[in-house]
Amino acid sequence: MLQVDVRLALRDFPFAAQIDVPPGVTVVVGASGAGKSTLLRLVAGLLRPDAGSIRLDGRLLCDAEHFVEPYRRDIGMVFQEYALFPHLDVAANVGFGLRARGIAASERRARVARMLERFEIADQRRVRVAALSGGQRQRVALARALVIDPAALLLDEPLSALDPQTRGRVRGELRALLETVAVPTLLVTHDQADRAAFPERVVRLERGLLLTAAS
Amino acid sequence: MIRAAIAIASATLVAFIVVPLAALLLRLTPAELIASLQTPAALTALGLSALTTMISLAITLLLGTPLAFVLARADFAGRRLVDALVDVPIVVPPAVAGLALLLAFGRFGLLGPPLRALGIQLSFTTAAVVLAQVFVASPFYVRAARGAFAAADQNLEAASATLGMGPLRTFALVTVPLAGPALFGGAILTWARALGEFGGTIMFAGNLSGVSQTLPLLVYLELEGGNIAVATAVSVVMIAASLVTILIVRTFERR
Amino acid sequence: MKRSTFVAAALVLTLCAPAIGRAADTGTVVVYAAASLREAFDAAGAAFKAKTGIAVTFDYGGSDTLAAQIAQGAPVDVFASANVKQMEKVASAGLLAGDAVTFARNRLVAIVPKANPGKVTAVFDLARPGTKVVLAAAAVPVGGYARAAFAAMNGRDGAPPDFAGAVEKNVISGELDVKAVATKIALGEGDAGVVYATDVTPTIADQVTVLQFPPAASPDAIYPIAVLKAAPDASAAQTFVTYILHDGQTFLKARGFLAP
Numbered sequence A: 001m002l003q004v005d006v007r008l009a010l011r012d013f014p015f016a017a018q019i020d021v022p023p024g025v026t027v028v029v030g031a032s033g034a035g036k037s038t039l040l041r042l043v044a045g046l047l048r049p050d051a052g053s054i055r056l057d058g059r060l061l062c063d064a065e066h067f068v069e070p071y072r073r074d075i076g077m078v079f080q081e082y083a084l085f086p087h088l089d090v091a092a093n094v095g096f097g098l099r100a101r102g103i104a105a106s107e108r109r110a111r112v113a114r115m116l117e118r119f120e121i122a123d124q125r126r127v128r129v130a131a132l133s134g135g136q137r138q139r140v141a142l143a144r145a146l147v148i149d150p151a152a153l154l155l156d157e158p159l160s161a162l163d164p165q166t167r168g169r170v171r172g173e174l175r176a177l178l179e180t181v182a183v184p185t186l187l188v189t190h191d192q193a194d195r196a197a198f199p200e201r202v203v204r205l206e207r208g209l210l211l212t213a214a215s
Numbered sequence B: 001m002i003r004a005a006i007a008i009a010s011a012t013l014v015a016f017i018v019v020p021l022a023a024l025l026l027r028l029t030p031a032e033l034i035a036s037l038q039t040p041a042a043l044t045a046l047g048l049s050a051l052t053t054m055i056s057l058a059i060t061l062l063l064g065t066p067l068a069f070v071l072a073r074a075d076f077a078g079r080r081l082v083d084a085l086v087d088v089p090i091v092v093p094p095a096v097a098g099l100a101l102l103l104a105f106g107r108f109g110l111l112g113p114p115l116r117a118l119g120i121q122l123s124f125t126t127a128a129v130v131l132a133q134v135f136v137a138s139p140f141y142v143r144a145a146r147g148a149f150a151a152a153d154q155n156l157e158a159a160s161a162t163l164g165m166g167p168l169r170t171f172a173l174v175t176v177p178l179a180g181p182a183l184f185g186g187a188i189l190t191w192a193r194a195l196g197e198f199g200g201t202i203m204f205a206g207n208l209s210g211v212s213q214t215l216p217l218l219v220y221l222e223l224e225g226g227n228i229a230v231a232t233a234v235s236v237v238m239i240a241a242s243l244v245t246i247l248i249v250r251t252f253e254r255r
Numbered sequence C: 001m002k003r004s005t006f007v008a009a010a011l012v013l014t015l016c017a018p019a020i021g022r023a024a025d026t027g028t029v030v031v032y033a034a035a036s037l038r039e040a041f042d043a044a045g046a047a048f049k050a051k052t053g054i055a056v057t058f059d060y061g062g063s064d065t066l067a068a069q070i071a072q073g074a075p076v077d078v079f080a081s082a083n084v085k086q087m088e089k090v091a092s093a094g095l096l097a098g099d100a101v102t103f104a105r106n107r108l109v110a111i112v113p114k115a116n117p118g119k120v121t122a123v124f125d126l127a128r129p130g131t132k133v134v135l136a137a138a139a140v141p142v143g144g145y146a147r148a149a150f151a152a153m154n155g156r157d158g159a160p161p162d163f164a165g166a167v168e169k170n171v172i173s174g175e176l177d178v179k180a181v182a183t184k185i186a187l188g189e190g191d192a193g194v195v196y197a198t199d200v201t202p203t204i205a206d207q208v209t210v211l212q213f214p215p216a217a218s219p220d221a222i223y224p225i226a227v228l229k230a231a232p233d234a235s236a237a238q239t240f241v242t243y244i245l246h247d248g249q250t251f252l253k254a255r256g257f258l259a260p
Helices: A036-044 A090-100 A105-118 A134-146 A164-179 A192-197 B002-027 B030-037 B040-073 B079-091 B094-105 B112-117 B126-151 B154-162 B167-196 B199-204 B215-224 B228-254 C002-020 C035-052 C063-071 C084-092 C123-127 C141-153 C163-170 C178-186 C234-245 C249-254
Strands: A002-009 A014-021 A024-029 A051-056 A059-062 A075-078 A152-156 A184-189 A202-206 A209-211 C028-034 C055-061 C078-080 C101-106 C108-113 C133-136 C171-175 C192-196 C208-212 C221-227
Touching: A002 A036, A014 A036, A014 A184, A024 A192, A036 A075, A036 A152, A036 A184, A036 B154, A075 A134, A075 B154, A090 A105, A090 A134, A105 A134, A134 A152, A134 A164, A164 A192, A184 A192, B002 B228, B030 B040, B030 B228, B040 B079, B040 B126, B040 B167, B040 B215, B040 B228, B079 B126, B094 B126, B094 B199, B126 B167, B126 B199, B154 B167, B167 B215, B167 B228, B199 B215, B215 B228, B215 C063, C028 C035, C028 C063, C028 C234, C035 C055, C035 C178, C035 C234, C035 C249, C055 C063, C063 C078, C063 C084, C078 C234, C084 C221, C101 C234, C101 C249, C108 C141, C108 C178, C123 C141, C123 C163, C133 C141, C133 C178, C141 C163, C141 C192, C141 C221, C163 C171, C171 C178, C178 C192, C178 C208, C221 C234, C234 C249
Parallel strands: A014 A209, A024 A184, A024 A202, A075 A152, A152 A184, C028 C055, C028 C078, C133 C171, C133 C192
Antiparallel strands: A002 A014, A002 A051, A051 A059, A202 A209, C078 C221, C101 C221, C108 C192, C108 C208
16 A cells, blocks of 8 residues: 655745555556646655655655655656666666676576566567667667565656557557556546546546546 | 948958968878877877777766756855866966976875875876876766756656656666766867866876876977978867767757 | 947958067067066066057966967067077078177076075085985976086086986976976975076075075076067167167166176
């Protein structure tokens, strides 16, 4: 369980979110500029809240006195444009988080290989990410975030970087993949179609205010 | 008509630049060139220039990289002033640079007494050569690195952080490799500027074979002594170095 | 119309180009003079202009550099050298209009900073190990004179047999001209330097102490002057040379030069 209760003064409006995210996908919908990325960046530790606290499975990530740095949070994040490392190949991108944890090269190779199999990108393991299609990039980003066995998963508009033709197909793949993920997962999107694809739990964000009961 | 005028104007300037360079190259036969370079003074100056420019480059990379990062990313009072100050040596006349160094680090300069207390005299030493080179050449690297760090995609650094890499390793494994070509280009420019450094060196480090007589000083001195062959040979080496430098920088800019 | 104007302008520029390098035609006497002559010649040049109406522009530098530039065809009317050797170089290249004449003599002195960090009280102290000696490079006339003077002192007046070698070991820099030697000693960067008596200008006189060489060790330096063949206005150039040999002597004397 991811428990978020934070406030942060943004330039245009105050941001305030109070939400408990259970294991499984929670979709946060809202127009662009509503503060969706802010919510994810707060949870990831890339932003500091003015007040409030964030807990993950009972572990305090931040409150008035404490702040766990993003690199110690064990939270996987898929960025809007995927933020893949252009100087590394697919395998090195996926293995990056394992390298950060000092895991031996042999074990790293094995875990990366398993992840690439699972995401059906094993053929591309030596390819630089610039040569990948949009859908392949998204799978690399997801594999990179999941290989570290994160305690929570954050997805920032995971489909918006794709062209409309592939978006529908990739949405189906993403849904199938996320069904196998058993940690609290926040997926933010402005796209109503995404919301329809993940109907289980949907919340709405409007001008920095999180409305828990959305439908 | 206008095309012809443009062509003539362009050709004139190109010829103006190429002819003196060609004159240097054509002055000596390859055998004379090699013989002139094998004089003890030339070999010593070659070695000293290689040594001092490498040390200057290392110091610039070590101190300039963090500085460039701070200038590109951090927001602090006086950042713009520091930013401007770092560029000053690029436009300062070389003799002014030498005088400034002398008045700062010379025996009776600003920092003379504390240095003397430590038993250090900088002027007229190889260390002074390095200081002069760092002073005039490091801004070229800092400029290039600052631009690269400012232009870098910070989402990539954020991604690295969420994957568990601390700030230092993120810098080493993500920021620097991505800025790599620009950093390399800046480093090459700095090295070339250090290699050509003359005014600051003669003012601050003097001129002594094996201690402070770098290639540019040797060229000047051999001319004074009427030894045009050695001066020409060393000049050819320096022009070759400049040409290689420019080609390397161009190649990296294109990537 | 615009095009033809541009082309015409380009044409005029091209036609003028050969003349641009000959600014000396404008009635100005161009004098290449040894760096040690700067103060005396600047003053003499101003007085000369006041007297004759002929303007003089000076280019000061190491005599060897100036001689080399003249040999390479620099447009110069008069050459005033700090030694006979460089003048002979120009003469043997056939570039002189007449004979060179001696117009001044100079003398070597050792200078030490007023604070005297090296505790140098006589020229002999320059050989003491650890003394930081600044000389002009051997290729620069004053550097050559200084080394010749040291060699002449070898084993004399109580100096060690290899006095010159011992001094050479103490040399920390071979400066590119005599003014640079004077500046570095005035700034206190070296313990002692060797310059011409005339380089102890009023500007630095209170910052240095002057030490004399033994008279036998250091013969006077001879300064010759000559009009060059290339001079476009040979009579104006000759007028200046004559002035330096007579009225101009006042300014040379005021700067410490000895009469020819």
